[in-house]
Amino acid sequence: MAGKRSGKKRPQPGKSPRPTREPRGEPPLSLERIVATAVELLDTQGIDGLTMRRLADRLGSGVMSLYWHVDNKEDVFDLALDKVLEYRAPSDRAEPQGWRQEAVHVLEGWRASMLRHPWSASLLPRRALGPNILGRLELLANALSKAGVADADLNVAIWSLWNHVMGSTITRASFELTDDDQAAAQQRLAGLSERYPTIERSRLLLDSDWDGAFRKGLDYLLDGLAPIR
Amino acid sequence: MAGKRSGKKRPQPGKSPRPTREPRGEPPLSLERIVATAVELLDTQGIDGLTMRRLADRLGSGVMSLYWHVDNKEDVFDLALDKVLEYRAPSDRAEPQGWRQEAVHVLEGWRASMLRHPWSASLLPRRALGPNILGRLELLANALSKAGVADADLNVAIWSLWNHVMGSTITRASFELTDDDQAAAQQRLAGLSERYPTIERSRLLLDSDWDGAFRKGLDYLLDGLAPIR
DNA sequence: AGTTGACTAGTACAATGTACCATAGGACTA
DNA sequence: TAGTCCTATGGTACATTGTACTAGTCAACT
Incomplete structure (x- = not known):
């Protein structure tokens, strides 16, 4: 979760303060980046290929930094799964098929x-x-x-x-x-x-x-x- | 597997030399006992509840002894799964239902x-x-x-x-x-x-x-x- | 008596998830 | 300007896991 003590709230996508910490190295961590990379890892290495350390490596961050954005590994699985099942909402008009x-x-x-x-x-x-x-x-x-x-x-x-x-x-x-x-x-x-x-x-x-x-x-x-x- | 170096063979159920080692303590290890206990553990503790150490404890044996009968943990899963799906062969006669x-x-x-x-x-x-x-x-x-x-x-x-x-x-x-x-x-x-x-x-x-x-x-x-x- | 082969088990190690802690910087307040 | 707080990062350390390696025991056979 975003905010260890805040319990259940993820960072609102509403505004992005974006401190832009890193000069020109890696973009800052974010849930999206974490999830996207997790999916990558799962695609290429399979289900056992996803470890927190590998994930952090790919993101160029420390392992424990992940835990600021994510509760635990299970959480990563949930998010990756849901990510993969994104779907384009059907264009309301058109498609009057049966x-x-x-x-x-x-x-x-x-x-x-x-x-x-x-x-x-x-x-x-x-x-x-x-x-x-x-x-x-x-x-x-x-x-x-x-x-x-x-x-x-x-x-x-x-x-x-x-x-x-x-x-x-x-x-x-x-x-x-x-x-x-x-x-x-x-x-x-x-x-x-x-x-x-x-x-x-x-x-x-x-x-x-x-x-x-x-x-x-x-x-x-x-x-x-x-x-x- | 039965016999580390024998590669792929399980002990024939044909004859049972049964050394009857333990005087009156635990019965000797056997594939059947291992699998049955694994199923027990899975039933009561769920999928993450099955660890090789816990399994050995329940059997009153050392952890590594299991590996004489079993290749690895995956093997245990396979065997437990198949065990659970045992079925009574239909009594050939009778059952002439549609x-x-x-x-x-x-x-x-x-x-x-x-x-x-x-x-x-x-x-x-x-x-x-x-x-x-x-x-x-x-x-x-x-x-x-x-x-x-x-x-x-x-x-x-x-x-x-x-x-x-x-x-x-x-x-x-x-x-x-x-x-x-x-x-x-x-x-x-x-x-x-x-x-x-x-x-x-x-x-x-x-x-x-x-x-x-x-x-x-x-x-x-x-x-x-x-x-x- | 010696050898072999089936079986048991302790020790040790590498990999993993993650708790705990220290830190840094921006934003806000006094 | 100094103080405080919130967001965010990451290092260290530990418990738990699967299992390789090794040494051992006992029965049967030569």
């Missing part, structure tokens, strides 16, 4: 964002909902509402779709392995193939059509959830 | 196992597939095959269903918080409610019917994936 296109658009965008940063998929299950996530949920809720889904059924619909996105993203991210791992998995499976004949036959782990599965499943869900097409 | 009941049964059992050990849900995305997971997938694949799903569509069907289970389990596990967190979440959301009116209205985060959502979504998926009822 509700269904709208919903599909929201969900596919969501999935795409997460696939762009594979660590986010395995992180999200443990983290709280940030504003951007909530924003996306709100968008989805709206689309469904417009589609005539009754308020009573709204939660079921939202969660089913959310689950589909989460599940397919996580699954895909965790199976998109390095070639080494891929080979190892194939190896291991081959050894046991007599016990899993059906899986073996369909080559489930090897050449699945992730995007196709996502789209198809999504269609079925939408068909069921809001029958009016 | 394929649909069969599929539903497999999937609900799966979900139930994971909900019984909430840490498993957040662990699975990062871990490899153990034999028990594969076994369950095989079961599912069989049911769908019997239902007349073409081989070409099998992967799509399996993944869609798997995604549904994973997603709904993970979502539920991560929202089943302590009352404190629950209150905090409500607090936070209330503060932002004007920005998320639809979500607020449906009380999405507060009183969702997880089981209902799971069942309903599952039905829609099955309807779509294997139209023959």
